[in-house]
Amino acid sequence: MAILVIAEHDHTSIKAATRNAVTAATKIGGEIHLLVAGSACAAAADAAAGLAGVSKVLVADAPHYADQSPENLAALVVANAASHTHLLAAATTCGKNFMPRVAALLDVAQISEIIGVESADTFVRPIYAGNVVATVQSADPVKVITVRATAFEAAGDGGSARIENLSAGPDLAQNKLVGRELSKSERPELTAAKVIVSGGRGMGNGENFHRLLEPLADRLGAALGASRAAVDAGYVSNDYQVGQTGKIVAPQLYIAVGISGAIQHLAGMKDSKVIVAINKDAEAPIFQVADYGLVGDLFEVLPALQAELG
Amino acid sequence: MKILVAVKRVVDYNVKVRVKPDASDVDLANVKMSMNPFDEIAIEEAVRLKEAGIATEVIAVSAGIANCQETLRTAMAIGADRGILIQTDVELQPLAVAKLLKAVCEKEQPQIVLCGKQAIDDDANQTGQMLAGLMNWPQATFASKIVVAGQLATVTREIDGGLETVEVPLPAVLTADLRLNEPRYATLPNIMKAKRKPLETTHPATLGVDVAPRLKTLKVAEPPKRTAGIKVADAADLVMKLKTEAKVI
Numbered sequence: 283m284a285i286l287v288i289a290e291h292d293h294t295s296i297k298a299a300t301r302n303a304v305t306a307a308t309k310i311g312g313e314i315h316l317l318v319a320g321s322a323c324a325a326a327a328d329a330a331a332g333l334a335g336v337s338k339v340l341v342a343d344a345p346h347y348a349d350q351s352p353e354n355l356a357a358l359v360v361a362n363a364a365s366h367t368h369l370l371a372a373a374t375t376c377g378k379n380f381m382p383r384v385a386a387l388l389d390v391a392q393i394s395e396i397i398g399v400e401s402a403d404t405f406v407r408p409i410y411a412g413n414v415v416a417t418v419q420s421a422d423p424v425k426v427i428t429v430r431a432t433a434f435e436a437a438g439d440g441g442s443a444r445i446e447n448l449s450a451g452p453d454l455a456q457n458k459l460v461g462r463e464l465s466k467s468e469r470p471e472l473t474a475a476k477v478i479v480s481g482g483r484g485m486g487n488g489e490n491f492h493r494l495l496e497p498l499a500d501r502l503g504a505a506l507g508a509s510r511a512a513v514d515a516g517y518v519s520n521d522y523q524v525g526q527t528g529k530i531v532a533p534q535l536y537i538a539v540g541i542s543g544a545i546q547h548l549a550g551m552k553d554s555k556v557i558v559a560i561n562k563d564a565e566a567p568i569f570q571v572a573d574y575g576l577v578g579d580l581f582e583v584l585p586a587l588q589a590e591l592g
Numbered sequence: 593m594k595i596l597v598a599v600k601r602v603v604d605y606n607v608k609v610r611v612k613p614d615a616s617d618v619d620l621a622n623v624k625m626s627m628n629p630f631d632e633i634a635i636e637e638a639v640r641l642k643e644a645g646i647a648t649e650v651i652a653v654s655a656g657i658a659n660c661q662e663t664l665r666t667a668m669a670i671g672a673d674r675g676i677l678i679q680t681d682v683e684l685q686p687l688a689v690a691k692l693l694k695a696v697c698e699k700e701q702p703q704i705v706l707c708g709k710q711a712i713d714d715d716a717n718q719t720g721q722m723l724a725g726l727m728n729w730p731q732a733t734f735a736s737k738i739v740v741a742g743q744l745a746t747v748t749r750e751i752d753g754g755l756e757t758v759e760v761p762l763p764a765v766l767t768a769d770l771r772l773n774e775p776r777y778a779t780l781p782n783i784m785k786a787k788r789k790p791l792e793t794t795h796p797a798t799l800g801v802d803v804a805p806r807l808k809t810l811k812v813a814e815p816p817k818r819t820a821g822i823k824v825a826d827a828a829d830l831v832m833k834l835k836t837e838a839k840v841i
Contacts, residue, residue, distance in 0.1 A: 351758075352721070352731055375751040378717050379733050382686070386722035391687050391806035394716045404810065409714050410609050414618055417810045456730035460746065460757040473752070477840070502841060510770065520736065520750045520771060527630075527710065527770060529752070535840040545608065552818055556838045558830065573821035573838065576830055586827035591841075 284313035284338075286366040288359055290376050291318060291326040293348070298474045299372035301333065301436035303429040307370050308335050308437070309399040315340055315366070316443070319358050321348035331443040339443050344450035351457040352380035358451045360387045363424060367402070373428035373530075381428050390422035395530075397433035411526040411549035431473060432532035432553055465521050467506075472524070475505035477535045480524055480551070483511035484540020484561065484580055491517040494584045495539065501591050507531065507551075509541045525550035540580050543568030560584075593740075593762075595638040595647045596702040597672065598693055598720075599631040599654045601663040602713040615811045627663045630708025632670070634768040636775040637738060638706050639671030646740050649673050651700060655684055655692050661791060668786035669778035675791040680803060682796070686714075688803035690722035695799035697727060702763065704745065709734050709767040720767035730760035733767040 285307045290297040300316075307314045316330045319342040327341040340362065346354050359380070363369060369384060371377035373395040385392035397415070398406030404419045405427065472478065479499040485491040491512065499506050507529070508522035524531055526549040536554035541547060543559070543566055551557070552571055559572035562579050569575040576583060603609055604626040609618045627635075641647040652667035654660040655678040664675035678692050697705060710717035724731035732747035736755065739746040740762075749756045750769045760766075778786070796803045824830045834841045 352724075352733075356725060375734060375749075379721065379731070382718035382721035383725035383731065385718070386687060386690055386725035389687075391685060392716070392718050392722075393807065394714075394718060408815070409812070410603070410618065411712065411715065412815065413609060414611060414812050415815050416812045418807045419810055420807050422806055456760065457732070458759040460759055462751075462753070462757075463755045464753040514771065519754060520769075521752060521754045526712070526715070535834070535838075546605070556834070556840050557818075557821075558834070569823075570820045571818040574830055574833055575821065575823045576826070577823060578826070583827055587830065590827050590831040 283365060283367045284315050285310055285368040285370060286315050286317055286362070288317045288369065288371040288377070289326070289330050290372055290374060291320060291323065293320045293323040294325040296326060296329045296333070297372070297374070298436060298471070299374050299431040302431035302434040303370050303372045304333055304335055304437040305434040306396065306399060306429040307368070310368055310402055312367065313337050317342070317359065317362065319347040319355055321345050327445050331445050332439050332441050333443070334438045334441045336441050336443045339445045340448050341445060342448040342450045346453035347450070349459040350376060351459070352383055353454045353456040354451065355380045356383035356387060357454060359384045361451055362448060363388060366424065368425045368427060370427045370429055373430050377428050381426060385426040388424055388426065390424050390426055391420060392426045392428065393418060393420060394428050395430040396427055397430050411545055412552065413545065430530055432530055465519060469499060470503070470505045472505045472507055472522070472529050473531055475531070475533050477502045477504035478507050478531055478533045479504045479537045479539065480507035480509065480541060481512055481517070481539050482509040482541030483515060485512060485517060488517040494580070497588055498584060501588065509547050538568050538572070539584065541568055542566045543571065593647050593704070594649045594651060594700060594702040595641060595704045595706060596651050596653060596697065596700060597631070597634050597638045597667065598689070598705065598707045599635060599652050599663050599667050600628040600708070600711045601625050601654065601656055601660045602628045602711055605629055605712055611812050611814055615813060617809065617812055625659070627666050628708050628711045630710060630768050632775045633770070633772050634706040634708050635667045635670045635672060636773050637768060640773065641740060642671065651676060651702070653678070653693065653696055655680065655689050657681055664791055665786050666778065668789045669783045670776060674789055677791060677793045678796060678799065679793050680796050682803050683805050684803055685805050685807060686716050686718035686722055687806060688801065689719050690726055691801045692796060692799060692803065693719070693723045694726045695801055704740070704762060705765045707765065707767045709769050720765050724765035727765070730764045732758055732760050732764060734769040735766050736769050736771045738766060738772065
C-alpha cells in the first residue's frame with residue numbers, strides 16, 4: 283500500500299505546490315508514488331523522479347491529458363486508485379477542481395486543504411476562513427486529501443524514483459479548452475515569493491497601484507498581491523487576489539498597503555512571518571496582525587519608503 | 593431549460609465565530625445566519641439566464657434543518673421560481689449533499705446545476721465537483737463568466753495563473769466565483785412575492801440517500817493569535833527595523 287500524490291505540472295516541470303504535497307505525504311508515512319498525467323510530459327516525469335522521498339512515478343502520456351481537464355484527470359486517478367491508501371494533491375485551483383470529483387467517484391469524503399497531519403487517518407484543516415481549525419478523522423478506506431502548500435515545507439531534490447508507464451484512460455471529451463489568459467510577469471510567483479507587496483482599495487485606481495507598488499516590489503524582489511476590494515474595483519486581475527477564496531500565502535515579509543484587513547483577506551496572509559501594514563486609518567483591523575504598522579498617507583509613505591531603500 | 597441552484601444556510605460572513613468551551617464545535621447559538629455568498633451569486637446568475645430568455649425555470653434547493661426555508665425564500669426573492677428543502681437534522685457533509693442533489697437532478701432533469709464554489713463555513717469547495725462526478729456530467733468550476741448557447745456553456749474560469757475559458761456540453765455543473773456577477777438586493781415586493789412561491793419539503797430517506805457523515809470532527813480550536821506589533825514613526829524607521837530587527841530585507 284502506498285500514497286499517491288497527483289503532480290501538477292506544465293508537461294516539462296513540476297509545480298512548486300506539488301513539492302509541499304509530497305512533504306505532507308511523508309508525514310502520513312509510507313511509500314510515496316507520484317502520478318504525472320500529461321501530453322509529451324517525459325521531462326515532467328523525469329523531474330518528478332528526482333523529488334526526494336518519492337519511490338515511483340506513474341506516467342500517463344496522452345494528448346487528452348494536455349489541458350488537464352477535470353473529467354479525464356479524475357477518471358485516470360480513480361482507475362489507478364486501488365492499492366493506494368491516500369490520494370493527495372496540492373490545493374491549487376487545479377487540485378481543488380478534480381479532487382472532489384475523484385472522491386465522489388470513489389464514494390469517499392474529501393479532506394480539503396489540510397494544514398497538519400496527526401496520524402494516517404486524522405488531519406487538521408482550517409474552517410471559517412481560518413478563524414477556526416478543525417481536527418477531523420476519516421473512516422473511509424481511501425483518504426482523498428488536498429494540501430495547503432504554505433503549511434508544509436517543499437520537498438527537495440535528490441530522489442531517484444523509477445518511472446512506470448500507465449495506460450491512458452479513454453478521452454471523455456466533456457470539456458474543451460478554448461484558451462487561457464495567463465498573467466505574465468518577471469516577478470516571483472505569488473504563492474512561492476519570499477516577499478509580497480500587496481495593495482488594497484486605498485490605492486485609489488489601477489494606475490496608482492502599478493505606478494506606486496511595482497517599483498517597491500521590484501526593489502525588494504517581491505511578488506505583487508491585492509485584496510479582493512482592489513480586484514473587484516478592477517485595479518488588477520483576479521490572479522493577484524490574496525484571501526479566503528484567493529491565494530493563500532506565507533512569505534517572510536508581507537507588506538499590506540492601503541488594505542483595511544477584512545477577515546477574508548487575513549485568512550490568506552496571516553501566516554506570513556513578518557507583516558507590515560501601511561494605512562491612513564489607525565483603527566484598521568490590519569494593524570491588529572501587523573508586526574510593524576505605519577499610520578500615514580500611502581501616497582507620501584511609498585515614495586519615502588522607496589527613497590529609503592535606495 | 594431548467595436550472596437548479598444549490599443554496600446553503602451558513603453563518604453570516606460578518607460574524608466572527610467562536611469555539612464552544614468543550615471544543616466540540618463552533619458555537620452557532622444566536623448567531624446571524626445568511627445564504628452562503630457564493631450561492632447568492634449562483635442564484636443571481638440563474639435568474640439572469642432566465643431574464644435573458646435562456647432558462648425557463650429556476651429551482652433553488654437547500655439541504656439541512658427546517659430553518660433553511662428562510663434561505664430558500666431569499667433565493668425566491670432574488671428570482672428563483674420555486675424551492676425544494678431536503679430536511680434533516682443530521683450534520684451534512686459535501687458528499688451527502690452531492691448525493692441528495694443527484695437524486696433531485698434525476699427527478700427534475702435540469703440542464704444546468706449552479707452552485708457556489710465553496711461555502712464560507714466549512715470552506716470545503718467540493719459539492720459541485722462531487723455532483724458532476726456522480727452524474728457523470730462535465731464541470732466548469734470557479735466561473736467568472738457564463739455564456740449559454742444551445743447545448744453548450746462557455747465558461748471563463750478563475751485559475752491560479754489568470755483566466756481559462758472552457759466549453760462544456762449540457763447538462764453540466766457550474767460553480768460560481770466572486771466576480772461572476774453582483775447579486776441584486778431583494779426588493780420588498782419581491783420578498784412578499786417569494787412567500788407565495790411553491791416550497792416543497794422532502795427528506796433524505798424519501799430520496800433514498802444515506803447522509804451519515806464520513807468525517808468525524810474530533811475537536812475544533814482557535815488558531816494561535818497574532819499579536820499586534822509596534823507602530824513605526826515613518827518610512828526610515830520602518831526600513832531600519834526591517835533591516836536590523838526583523839532582518840527580512
